[in-house]
Amino acid sequence: MKFYLILFALLLLPAVATAGVAGEAADGSCVSCHAEKTPGAVNIWKTSAHAGAGVGCAECHGDDHGRLEKGEGLVDHTVCGRCHAEALNQHLAGRHAIALHAAWGCTRNHPEILPRRCEFCHEGDTAVAKVKVQCARFLKQSPEMGELGCNRCHQVENSCASCHTNHGTELRIVRDPAVCAKCHMGPDHPQWEMWRTSMHGTLYYSAGPEVGPSCQTCHMPAGTHDVSGGLTATPGNAILAEREFAAQRDKMVRLCLACHAERFARQELERGDAIRTQSLALTGEARAIIADLADRGLLDPMPADRPPHPHAGHRLVLDGQMLYEDISHIERLYFKMMKFDLAKTIKGAYHQNPAYTHWYGNAELKMDLVDIRSEASRLGRRPGAASGAAGPESGEDFPEPEKALELLRNQYRRGTISAEEYEEKRKQILDGLLEMK
Amino acid sequence: MKFYLILFALLLLPAVATAGVAGEAADGSCVSCHAEKTPGAVNIWKTSAHAGAGVGCAECHGDDHGRLEKGEGLVDHTVCGRCHAEALNQHLAGRHAIALHAAWGCTRNHPEILPRRCEFCHEGDTAVAKVKVQCARFLKQSPEMGELGCNRCHQVENSCASCHTNHGTELRIVRDPAVCAKCHMGPDHPQWEMWRTSMHGTLYYSAGPEVGPSCQTCHMPAGTHDVSGGLTATPGNAILAEREFAAQRDKMVRLCLACHAERFARQELERGDAIRTQSLALTGEARAIIADLADRGLLDPMPADRPPHPHAGHRLVLDGQMLYEDISHIERLYFKMMKFDLAKTIKGAYHQNPAYTHWYGNAELKMDLVDIRSEASRLGRRPGAASGAAGPESGEDFPEPEKALELLRNQYRRGTISAEEYEEKRKQILDGLLEMK
């Protein structure tokens, strides 16, 4: 956490970090120097609501210039929360408030984990953070890529300036849906692009925000800073328990009623639910093919022959901690399915964008599955590999008893078969071996 | 058709479908209940031109509340056409009016078929629809994906609300080019994206609609609802017959004259014609490579070893009814060429967008051809496969007489050689066989 806060200090507080003179606390005295040293910050502040209300530099940054120069005068969300307590509390209740806790983002496919429990991030009952909880993909990046590529979005957890900008307070900036685009765009979750070209986005720009709903209309209703209201699944597409699901669904449907009839709204959202389930079945099939290839020793390269995964070492990782580097071609195809195609299909459906739901999403999911099956077949044909396709259903084409035993052992270790099944099948193979002799 | 109409009913008539009380015909009586039950619809209607002109709920939805509750009070294009006859007739003359007749969309590479003939969709002289005429890709989808992914765009055939929205009548919505983006975007036909960043789109937004032409300026001139004027090819890139071509070209060029000289306009459109022909040659080469691999039994998996195609069973399908699932890797590459790259190249050229014409289009076409040739070579090298590259020109590397006979038979069945050629070549092979013995 401290690491992030330091990065955050460097990033968000240019006015502070570069101030080189000993200063007094009074606002006038800050501004008199900083109007020359950091004129941009001062000018923006001067036209802000803060300046009008007499909230000066020291109110947020403090007045200990020595501390400030060491980067210790941070304006994180708790500083803003001193005055904006309600907004902070709302923020803390939503998903934005766990954006820097990378493990949450990276365990999105771990439906069995309850990530808001303390022990998810902390050792035992202590405040010591678990190192391994960090995002494996983040750990593979250079510090610069970690900053510009990762933290610039994930800092939304503790930086109100992520959306509100530094020093200014203009509401038209944060009420413009484009402010969300900075992070909610691109291959992994193009919510901005799919909203912009949906009927909702079209109406927003042609007929105004009263007619066309923006990101804020549905995800920050009445200005709340809890951005997670009305969502029925975790970021890892684990569906909420029945009661909580119904409560969140009702919350969303109430918003739809401003324009739509309830039956229509529910029906459309339920179509999104169905598409989510169907799409997860496609990624599940791909995952099973790859896990089976790993059991058979057919990945190229195998996890044992590549640099270790930051958390899992030489074990195969296909969950939210999956890397996109130092893996094999077929895993790379699966990464695209799981991280890019799946999000486009599901989010495209809920956002009512046909091109994202079908072409960018569903069609890519299915085409990647074509390629994964094809690569699995290719890997199975390599000299020395077992004959036949390497799909999970082809276990019966696996003739040699020694190989069958090894496969069984791998399946047991990976947890796809129980100890009982393992014992039973193992016995069958050994019996067959005796008969042959 | 009935299937679509029912979906359509569920989709477009929330106000009707959720109305739960027996109602009288008079508008006042609808509104009195529905202002509570479906306030969104009522509020939008209240500010519409319809409300101002005294056109109430029953005028469009009918007054038989029992029927409405069964989803039988549809407001399709014929309902709108009762008052807006000219717009309806224009609509019916253009391509939007066949959007739900999926076969039209899916036979886009069948230049020999005249899709507007009755027998294209109907059995004999009857009104019975041919089942097989449906889009094979649609038939592979779940009902939910068929709705949110397919019908949301193709419903433009019989739903004026696709563009005009329900209950409202604001012209600024349908005159905004972004209203077209909802469907004319994405991998398969990104007209919105390529127009937006062309000089036309740039001028529209910087200098206004009087200076920069929008989708509507060129494709709905003078407000016509026939969106197909000036187009010189079918959706399947079959070029119109000479006389019709000239008439349509003249129609388009007349629009260009508002800003451009005729010689310039014709020259630019003719460059688009040339690029269309050149690009079709690239997809043609790819198609020939794959068909040849199929003749040789080299696809992995072969059509015989995969789930049957909805129309063609276990025959290879590379035309407009081609699937993007349950195919082989090399076919998937071709699908991208045919469905995504080709459209970007051709439409990019006509819309004067260099990045779409060249980088998104032409470069991808050529890079996919690189990959297709490479995969063909790889398939030809598999253990058991004939030696040498599997390209169509490599027939001479095919030594064994039995294989040569099978290949010949496949070529004849597929129609690449005539009965005479088949007989002649077959005789040559058999004669050679005798000599060898």
Place this chain on the structure above:
Amino acid sequence: MKFYLILFALLLLPAVATAGVAGEAADGSCVSCHAEKTPGAVNIWKTSAHAGAGVGCAECHGDDHGRLEKGEGLVDHTVCGRCHAEALNQHLAGRHAIALHAAWGCTRNHPEILPRRCEFCHEGDTAVAKVKVQCARFLKQSPEMGELGCNRCHQVENSCASCHTNHGTELRIVRDPAVCAKCHMGPDHPQWEMWRTSMHGTLYYSAGPEVGPSCQTCHMPAGTHDVSGGLTATPGNAILAEREFAAQRDKMVRLCLACHAERFARQELERGDAIRTQSLALTGEARAIIADLADRGLLDPMPADRPPHPHAGHRLVLDGQMLYEDISHIERLYFKMMKFDLAKTIKGAYHQNPAYTHWYGNAELKMDLVDIRSEASRLGRRPGAASGAAGPESGEDFPEPEKALELLRNQYRRGTISAEEYEEKRKQILDGLLEMK
């Protein structure tokens, strides 16, 4: 050059090229005919600042109607420069002024070449252009694709109308950042897209150009037409010499100070520098793998077995003159890395767009490297290929002396080993050969 100028004439001068009558010089006389023949051009001119200032057709196009009909009355940048000398001089100092000199664009990965020297484009001390200096990719295109796909952007060198449009003079067009999008978009350099969704672009549209900087704010400060100020590397990512680097960096940082503190601005730009270096290391690794495969004769097809490269014949080309057609699959993967992914990563970082820096850029670079390693392994496993992975580090798995000698010879020819190293290693192999016997 003449070729381009003719194309340019056809393209930009419709008013001239289609004028079919002998005309006098006086403006009135041009307009009297052209109001009918090319009304669009005349109407736009009439509302222009040129018309207001008495600058008529002949001032720019000349008054020799015979010449004009032959396409010799071109309005290129030198014509505009007669009145707009300062803008022309600024333009000539920047990169836009070498956009048609395709070799510059295509030798972007030749850091050792100083492209502004005369002999880069001209034979000896003459004005004769070197034919081979043309872009190899351009030479592979049809004339139509060369026009609509290539020249439409590269004509910015000598056509002010590329941005300013023909006949009109509206400044709101060229001050809108979208005017840059026509070329600065798409797979190869999506500056428009990454700016639009960065905080800079977001602020521009929500709070206005005074708050959010546009393309012009940073790259054409104070309206200069030298678009290259503040850039610290060549288009080929060759970093400028220390002194020039510092001067350009200072120039850019001064612009940042309008809003940001200097330390913050420098730090962010230095992060971009670091990401540039790191990303070039990834493409370098990929290039080494492919060059090594070529040395071993493992590319499929080898350069000797495919159509000759326009400049390099049957030599492998992996630099700025690399083709995207008539190459092998693994080279196609590298082309994407070098031309698409690299630009997105580096430009995304400098433009502060996390999704472009990380997901569109860095993640794609690394995933393509996964695929390149995988394809190298596959190529090395082909029947007849040397056993083991074909990566450059696997030289020790290469047992047969004859093959080792050939590999050594190829490495020497390609320049990866010196003459001394070649002789020494060659001797080692030959000595070993003698011992074996």
